[in-house]
Amino acid sequence: RLARTWLPVVGAILLIALIAALSWWGYQSWQTSKADKASVAIERGFESLQANNTVGADAAFAQAAKEGNGAYKALALQLRAGIAADDNRLPEALALLDEAAKASRDPEIADLAAFKALWLAMDIETLEQVQARAAKLTGDKRPYAAFAQEAEAMALLQHGKAKEAKDILIVLKNGLDTPELISNRAEAALGAIDSGSAANLQAIVRQMAAAQATAAAAPAAPQPAATPQPTAAPRP
Structure with missing residues (x-):
């Protein structure tokens, strides 16, 4: 009687587990298929860029965004x-980057798009809007x-x-958690501002770039591999 009582229940549980397993396998296969299609489309887009066919490249990347999972879509x-952006369609470029930032739950991927x-x-928004964007990226343990x-x-x-x-x-110059590259650039910018030798933003940025080049040229001990981080104003 115990078997007759519990066998249907156990059978139902096993059936549910089997359905769940098959669903997960199907989802994984579907994700793999999407990634494969997106990868092919992105490769085709790069080939079009090399041929100076930006229209074809954009179409290929659009297909990749439609077919791909979060990372490929981003x-x-x-x-x-x-x-x-290269075509000076800045509002459109900004909208695409905002969409890219929402495409993945991985902060390394999402925040990089948001940072760009x-x-x-x-160049196109008010200072208040820019500061609001920055605030979303400066929380605790945010990668950028x-x-x-x-x-x-x-x-x-x-x-x-x-x-x-x-x-x-x-704060960036003296912060213990500030990457050395950022600390060096902050120090260069502060020096340019305080000395009055840099009367505008472009001059300050040039001095920061010079500090970056100097730091890059200095010999350093080998470092373990790390997640790549942006070193300057990124290209979208």
């Missing part, structure tokens, strides 16, 4: 944004927090707010 949308959007927004703070400082300088920019740059 990549494809960023590539489309790059084409739009932050730099692009400096220091880079976003640096971008906000540049936006403040762009709008003539040197004091507010200096406050951010001082």
Whole structure:
């Protein structure tokens, strides 16, 4: 009687487990298929770019964004944004980057797209809008927090707010968690502002780039591999 009582229940449980397993296998296969299709489309897009066929490249990247999973979709949308930015279609490029930032739950992927959007927004949005974008990237343990703070400082300088920019740059220069590259650039920017040798944002950025080049040329001990991070205003 025990078997007759519980066998249907156990059978039903096993059936549910089997359905769940098959569903997961089907989902994984579907995801793999989507990734394969997106990969092929992205490769075709790069081939079109090499042939200076931006229309064909954009179409291929659009297909990859439609077919791909989160990571491939984010990549494809960023590539489309790059084409739009090169064609001076900045609002469209910004919209594509915003969409890319929402395509993946991985903060390394999502925040990189949002960081690119932050730099692009400096040319077409208000300071308040740019600061709102930066604030979303500077939370605890966000992968590009220091880079976003640096971008906000540049936006403040762009709008003539040197004091507010200096406050951010001082924190970046002295922060224990600040990447060395960002710390060096912050120090260069502070020196340029305080000395008066850099009267505008472009001159400050040039001095920061010079500091970056000097740091890159200096010999350093081998470091373990790490996740690549942006080193300057990124290309969409």
